[in-house]
Amino acid sequence: AELLKLLEVSGKLDNTLVMMTSDNGMPFPRAKTNLYDSGTHMPLAARWPAKVPKGRTIDDFISFTDYAPTFLEVAGLKPLPEMTGKSFWGLLTGKEKPGSRDKVFLERERHANVRKGDLSYPVRAMRTAKFLYVWNLRPDLWPAGDPEMYKAVGAFGDIDNSPSKDVVLEQRDDAYISRFFKLAAAKRPAEELYDLAKDAAQLTNVANRSEYAATKKKYYALLLQWMKATGDPRAKGDDDRWDRYPYFGSAEKMPTSK
Numbered sequence: 001a002e003l004l005k006l007l008e009v010s011g012k013l014d015n016t017l018v019m020m021t022s023d024n025g026m027p028f029p030r031a032k033t034n035l036y037d038s039g040t041h042m043p044l045a046a047r048w049p050a051k052v053p054k055g056r057t058i059d060d061f062i063s064f065t066d067y068a069p070t071f072l073e074v075a076g077l078k079p080l081p082e083m084t085g086k087s088f089w090g091l092l093t094g095k096e097k098p099g100s101r102d103k104v105f106l107e108r109e110r111h112a113n114v115r116k117g118d119l120s121y122p123v124r125a126m127r128t129a130k131f132l133y134v135w136n137l138r139p140d141l142w143p144a145g146d147p148e149m150y151k152a153v154g155a156f157g158d159i160d161n162s163p164s165k166d167v168v169l170e171q172r173d174d175a176y177i178s179r180f181f182k183l184a185a186a187k188r189p190a191e192e193l194y195d196l197a198k199d200a201a202q203l204t205n206v207a208n209r210s211e212y213a214a215t216k217k218k219y220y221a222l223l224l225q226w227m228k229a230t231g232d233p234r235a236k237g238d239d240d241r242w243d244r245y246p247y248f249g250s251a252e253k254m255p256t257s258k
Helices: 002-009 064-074 089-093 163-170 178-185 210-229
Strands: 018-020 045-047 103-108 123-128 131-136 191-195
Touching: 002 018, 064 089, 103 210, 123 210, 131 210, 163 178, 191 210
Parallel strands: none
Antiparallel strands: 018 045, 103 123, 123 131, 131 191
């Protein structure tokens, strides 16, 4: 609000593109650092009265890789050819018809230094209006970090410390809580598929059900095609280059929520 007030006082508010978003999902178990909606669905609001029609809600998928080419186009420049994102300036102004951005690709590698050997947890995913397909390339590893503290944060260190994490870890043997612990921290199969019409929260993996075999095959093929087109080293095999990059910063244990 203070920034908008400064623009208003300077007389530039109605001729300035203002965009609001975030950087990751909620810092709770099975949210941040995961490729489910709870970890990747960011807010996006844009305001520029001189250029952008107001009062619209658009359901097309936008990726963070789309921001840089958008800002370049707004500035009157051409996006660089090596950029894999696509400007959505036309979508904001109304020149691009909604509906063409019917999928988004997602990925993660290393986050905190929480696995022995400084290992990553590589995941790739594709999200459409109907399904979320997740490919866990190293299902032998712990998705939320090792059960014992390695170098940073604590046990299952890819989950930020919080009261919800405390409950999930401390009561993991409780008959009711154990399901939530498994969803957040247990090892996962190589492939996950979620039918969003039946499972909007993405809690029931249907990848091994025969009625979804064709869908799983299709989504895997599209995901691999995108990985190859964008030069993803993981498309050519188990390329572990991320595991060899040094970590920087403090390795001290983060304080617990208590």
